[in-house]
Amino acid sequence: xxxxxxxxxxxxxxxxxxxxxxxxxxxxxxxxxxxxxxxxxxxxxxxxxxxxxxxxxxxxxxxxxxxxxxxxxxxxxxxxxxxxxxxxxxxxxxxxxxxxxxxxxxxxxxxxxxxxxxxxxxxxxxxxxxxxxxxxxxxxxxxxxxxxxxxxxxxxxxxxxxxxxxxxxxxxxxxxxxxxxxxxxxxxxxxxxxxxxxxxxxxxxxxxxxxxxxxxxxxxxxxxxxxxxxxxxxxxxxxxxxxxxxxxxxx
Amino acid sequence: xxxxxxxxxxxxxxxxxxxxxxxxxxxxxxxxxxxxxxxxxxxxxxxxxxxxxxxxxxxxxxxxxxxxxxxxxxxxxxxxxxxxxxxxxxxxxxxxxxxxxxxxxxxxxxxxxxxxxxxxxxxxxxxxxxxxxxxxxxxxxxxxxxxxxxxxxxxxxxxxxxxxxxxxxxxxxxxxxxxxxxxxxxxxxxxxxxxxxxxxxxxxxxxxxxxxxxxxxxxxxxxxxxxxxxxxxxxxxxxxxxxxxxxxxxxxxxxxxxxxxxxxxxxxxxxxxxxxxxxxxxxxxxxxxxxxxxxxxxxxxxxxxxxxxxxxxxxxxxxxxxxxxxxx
Amino acid sequence: xxxxxxxxxxxxxxxxxxxxxxxxxxxxxxxxxxxxxxxxxxxxxxxxxxxxxxxxxxxxxxxxxxxxxxxxxxxxxxxxxxxxxxxxxxxxxxxxxxxxxxxxxxxxxxxxxxxxxxxxx
Numbered sequence: 001x002x003x004x005x006x007x008x009x010x011x012x013x014x015x016x017x018x019x020x021x022x023x024x025x026x027x028x029x030x031x032x033x034x035x036x037x038x039x040x041x042x043x044x045x046x047x048x049x050x051x052x053x054x055x056x057x058x059x060x061x062x063x064x065x066x067x068x069x070x071x072x073x074x075x076x077x078x079x080x081x082x083x084x085x086x087x088x089x090x091x092x093x094x095x096x097x098x099x100x101x102x103x104x105x106x107x108x109x110x111x112x113x114x115x116x117x118x119x120x121x122x123x124x125x126x127x128x129x130x131x132x133x134x135x136x137x138x139x140x141x142x143x144x145x146x147x148x149x150x151x152x153x154x155x156x157x158x159x160x161x162x163x164x165x166x167x168x169x170x171x172x173x174x175x176x177x178x179x180x181x182x183x184x185x186x187x188x189x190x191x192x193x194x195x196x197x198x199x200x201x202x203x204x205x206x207x208x209x210x211x212x213x214x215x216x217x218x219x220x221x222x223x224x225x226x227x228x229x230x231x232x233x234x235x236x237x238x239x240x241x242x243x244x245x246x247x248x249x250x251x
Numbered sequence: 252x253x254x255x256x257x258x259x260x261x262x263x264x265x266x267x268x269x270x271x272x273x274x275x276x277x278x279x280x281x282x283x284x285x286x287x288x289x290x291x292x293x294x295x296x297x298x299x300x301x302x303x304x305x306x307x308x309x310x311x312x313x314x315x316x317x318x319x320x321x322x323x324x325x326x327x328x329x330x331x332x333x334x335x336x337x338x339x340x341x342x343x344x345x346x347x348x349x350x351x352x353x354x355x356x357x358x359x360x361x362x363x364x365x366x367x368x369x370x371x372x373x374x375x376x377x378x379x380x381x382x383x384x385x386x387x388x389x390x391x392x393x394x395x396x397x398x399x400x401x402x403x404x405x406x407x408x409x410x411x412x413x414x415x416x417x418x419x420x421x422x423x424x425x426x427x428x429x430x431x432x433x434x435x436x437x438x439x440x441x442x443x444x445x446x447x448x449x450x451x452x453x454x455x456x457x458x459x460x461x462x463x464x465x466x467x468x469x470x471x472x473x474x475x476x477x478x479x480x481x482x483x484x485x486x487x488x489x490x491x492x493x494x495x496x497x498x499x500x501x502x503x504x505x506x507x508x509x510x511x512x513x514x515x516x517x518x519x520x521x522x523x524x525x526x527x528x529x530x531x532x533x534x535x536x537x538x539x540x541x542x543x544x545x546x547x548x549x550x551x552x553x554x555x556x557x558x559x560x561x562x563x564x565x566x567x568x569x570x571x572x573x574x575x576x577x578x579x
Numbered sequence: 580x581x582x583x584x585x586x587x588x589x590x591x592x593x594x595x596x597x598x599x600x601x602x603x604x605x606x607x608x609x610x611x612x613x614x615x616x617x618x619x620x621x622x623x624x625x626x627x628x629x630x631x632x633x634x635x636x637x638x639x640x641x642x643x644x645x646x647x648x649x650x651x652x653x654x655x656x657x658x659x660x661x662x663x664x665x666x667x668x669x670x671x672x673x674x675x676x677x678x679x680x681x682x683x684x685x686x687x688x689x690x691x692x693x694x695x696x697x698x699x700x
Contacts, residue, residue: 022326025325025326025334025338026325026326026587028318028322028325028338028341028342028345029315029318029319029322029325029341029344029345029556030322030552030555030556030559030587030591031345031556031560032556032559032560032561032563032564033560033563033564033607033608033630034315034345034346034348034349034352034630035349035629035630035631035636035640035643035644036563036640037342037345038342038345038346038349038640038643038644038647039639039640039642039643041338041339041341041342041345042342042643042647044338045335045338045339045342048331048334048335048338049335052331052335066331067330067331070331071329071330087590090559091559091560091563133639133642136639137639140635140636140639141636144566144567144632144633144635144636145563145566145567148566148567149565149566151562151566152562152563152566152567155562238326238327238586239326239327240329241327242324242327242328242329242387243329243330245329245387245447246444246445246447246448248445249444249445249447249448250440250444251329251330251333251440251444290667292666292667292668293667293668294668319585322585322587323583323584323585325587326586326587327586346644349629349644350627353610353627353628356610361604361607362607362630363601363602363603363604363605363606363607366602366607367601367602370599371601383584384584385584418627419627422627426648547581547595548581548583548588548595551581551593551594551595551596551597552581552583552588552591552593554597554598554599555591555593555597557599557602558597558599559591561602561606564606564607564608564632565606567608567632567633567636568605568606568608568632569632569633572605572608572609572632573609573660574604574605574609574610575609575610575659575660576659577610577612577628577659578612578628578659578662578664579625
């Protein structure tokens, strides 16, 4: 097994999950209606729980404790795609990001359920139900708001346009891509992106939303190698403020 | 968390029963005396309905506003365990608001009307949430001691007479037991941790003690009004009884941790009652009437949240939808 | 502008005097009654309501509000306005007279006869 390649895969997945879970948790108590507040918070918890499970796998491969990894690194040591670090904006953007990200996440874990790296396959099988709910939630919201009225349609379309190139950045290929595919650890980012497009296209169509013209596609990459927007550093500092207050302490 | 509705002491008992059908009133009171619950469509005195709406609504507001002081630390909770638990706890508060508003709705006040009364300041919520959570330790003290106070209140109210409120409280109390354990675990971790952590938790405890002593409200004036509310099982225990119960259960636990409470007169006397310095009730009134450190912020944040969500709610409203008072 | 201890509030850049239009009727949508089944084989139990704009969302909301802890395998939702109920005022219709023993198991006591019959043998 190519441990370096596995670690790289685990890091980017875990960091994506932690950061999007963190962002989505910012809505807790401030959501558009009580019932949705609760649902969105549950999914944020799921994401952070999934991140933790992956940091545990990294720890098993010799990396530091999950808390240390998550709460003491600097922004440029994170491997998440830039999509997940963007500020929440309004609910349109948060929902659209959730939709674009969760479809990719579901497919990624679905593929990994058959990974030859059994510890990850096990995690992937365990989170299947959570992801099914996340995608059901995302599809329902995006479809309903896409079709509801002109204002909501325009907002969702605008959010899609804004998020699109960042979302393509989720599939930033890595140097270890070939090794992961050869050893049947993972299907690779290209295949994942194809599947993702296949899954989201009919939903967006049903929602009356238009995927930006392929001639304008320009994946925003760099997140996987530690290049981030200006939004990540304050996020990481905020997230680890208490943890770093007394690094010797157990919290 | 957090019941303890503020009952205006100026409501006159004499007015309460004016115009009620004596036979129906007698049947209603007999039902309560038999230990039976009142259900939404039963006949009930106007004052019973009014007091319950006020109480359950205030309780609901306290949950949704109560999500804010702890929410202050939701993006900064240290470590996975704390981060996940705090998210789940604040989420529960939102869930409790949902349950309580639903119970109040069965009495005929819509959720929209309740939210409108909250954000215009017409309706109150528990006073403790008008205080800020300066540090992580403040959030821990809230989770432990404010939730502890809330449980005492809610366990009492869960034995009340109104079915939907009791059912909501049963569900809420189950979740509160997680909050209490979570809060205690946090405070114990800080108090038994590093010197910096101990300092944090002691400072937070000192800050929160006056609001905690205010939590159950001033001594009840035993008027005919409160007597009737107790007979109707709307008010289940006096404020002083609940405060005594709280002190009895939690002061020893606080002292066990070697923490100091900022009241030199606090002690249990020979009769087993707790003595304490009378809380500053002028301050309590000042804060309840808008003068606390966070009143303006709490309401402005709620208004902002309602406003930001408005387009979402409006978009999904369909022409054929029709509101009907929930059944139970 | 509110200066808060909560970084989320600071990011939202909220004016203190941000009065808003009151919420209109149905702003919070209508309600669905939620029925929850813990395990296969159990009855679905009524557990409360959710406010929702349509049935799919009522299911999405009901699942988290009433099924996020403990066991769950299934949820039903139905619009409150589609539920028909009896009145508590009429709950005396459920009172039955003792003579209805013929439809209760306890109304059939054969041992007396059997014992008598055995003795007579």
